[in-house]
Amino acid sequence: MARTVCMCRTEITAAEDSELFAAMRAHCDSAHADLKITDEQIRHNLAVMAAMSPWDDRTAPLPGPVEVRPLTPERQRDFLDYFDREAFTDNPGWASCYCFYYRFDGGQEAWNKRNAEQNRAAQSAAIEAGEASGYLAYSGGRVVGWCHAAPRGDLPLLDAGQTAEGDDSIASIVCFNVKPAHRGQGVASTLLASAAADLFTKGFSVVEAYPLESPRDNGQAYHGPLAMYLEAGFERVGEQGHYVVVRKRA
Numbered sequence: 563m564a565r566t567v568c569m570c571r572t573e574i575t576a577a578e579d580s581e582l583f584a585a586m587r588a589h590c591d592s593a594h595a596d597l598k599i600t601d602e603q604i605r606h607n608l609a610v611m612a613a614m615s616p617w618d619d620r621t622a623p624l625p626g627p628v629e630v631r632p633l634t635p636e637r638q639r640d641f642l643d644y645f646d647r648e649a650f651t652d653n654p655g656w657a658s659c660y661c662f663y664y665r666f667d668g669g670q671e672a673w674n675k676r677n678a679e680q681n682r683a684a685q686s687a688a689i690e691a692g693e694a695s696g697y698l699a700y701s702g703g704r705v706v707g708w709c710h711a712a713p714r715g716d717l718p719l720l721d722a723g724q725t726a727e728g729d730d731s732i733a734s735i736v737c738f739n740v741k742p743a744h745r746g747q748g749v750a751s752t753l754l755a756s757a758a759a760d761l762f763t764k765g766f767s768v769v770e771a772y773p774l775e776s777p778r779d780n781g782q783a784y785h786g787p788l789a790m791y792l793e794a795g796f797e798r799v800g801e802q803g804h805y806v807v808v809r810k811r812a
Contacts, residue, residue, distance in 0.1 A: 566608060568655045570594070583608060597674045603658075606677035610657045617651040622743045625702025630756035633696040638689040640698060642682070644705040644741075652742040653781045660685040661710050664717040664736050665694070673719065697757045699740075699749050706744045709753040710737035711761060714770065733761040735771040738786045750786060754794055762812040771796065772805040 564579045568589055576585040583604060590599045633641060642660075650657040658678035662685040666673050688694040695716065699707035714720070715729035720736060735757060740749045758769045771791055777783035788806055792798070796808040 566612075566654065568593070570655065598671075600675055603675070603677045606679055607655070607658050610654065610678045617742045620743060621746070624706065624744055624747050624749070625704070627701065628706070628749055628752045629700045630697050630753055631700060632760065633689060633694055633698060635690050635692055637698060638686060640700075640705050641689060641708070642686060644698070644708065645682075648705070648741050649708065649739045656781065656784075661696070661708065661737055661739070662688075664710070664719045665712075667718040670719065697753055697760070699753050701744070701749075705741075707740040707749040707753055708738070709735060709750075709757050711735045711757040711769075713766070720772075731767045733764075733766040733769050735769065735786065737784050739784065742780075745780070751790055751794065754786065754790060758794070758810055767812050769796075769810045771808050772802065773808065774804060775806055 563575055563577065564582045565573060565575045566582060566586065567573055568586070570593060572589065572593065574582065574585050574589050576582045583601075586604050586608065587601065590597070590604065631637065645657070645660050658676075658681055660678070660681040662681040663673065665685075665688065666676075685694060693716075695710070695712035697709045697711060698705050699709075711733055713729070714732040714734045717734055717736060720734060735754070738750045738753065761769050771786060773785045773788040773791060774782055775788065777787075785805070788798075788808070791808045791810075794810070796810045798806055799809050800807045
């Protein structure tokens with residue numbers, strides 16, 4: 563039996579590997595017709611998923627203290643290795659993003675036509691050029707988590723509504739990813755504290771984020787849990803669609 567997992571976390575099965583594409587094609591046409599997912603996207607995503615070792619649902623203690631470092635060209639390899647092999651072992655349907663989504667400036671329709679190879683190459687080039695922003699969490703010398711935090715104006719696909727202060731004064735936190743085996747051990751909260759402190763040091767007066775009120779699973783909670791932000795001193799200031807807007811001021 564061949565199996566894979568869609569981005570919506572639906573398990574897709576087929577009798578043989580050769581039949582998995584057709585099963586995924588049928589699922590996308592039925593469940594995600596509005597996204598207009600192409601055959602090329604499906605093939606690329608299936609290849610990415612097949613290259614990953616699926617998470618075995620077991621947790622493990624962190625091998626050492628968590629140290630947070632900003633994303634730099636020198637850490638490009640660490641970022642790519644993490645997203646190639648570790649980040650989405652429990653949710654391979656999301657593995658094609660490489661956390662490039664909010665940085666993409668071509669609009670939602672064009673994004674829906676992109677594949678993992680394109681996003682990996684674009685994010686790699688942005689990191690090499692020093693244009694990508696974010697923070698990597700290390701433990702025992704290996705990456706165990708990631709926080710995508712950047713100037714508000716550097717995130718064209720972020721749709722969180724208008725902000726009173728103007729984009730130049732605001733940094734946005736749009737994504738957390740923690741290695742599945744190490745979740746629940748404070749990696750995300752350590753990333754949040756380090757990211758906010760560093761962003762304030764860089765001159766931003768507001769750090770803003772957009773958690774869901776009640777995510778149904780870890781995949782939906784990729785903006786970070788609302789409770790984590792409130793515990794870190796963020797204030798709930800409004801709503802935008804399904805998302806809560808929270809802010810912390812310097």
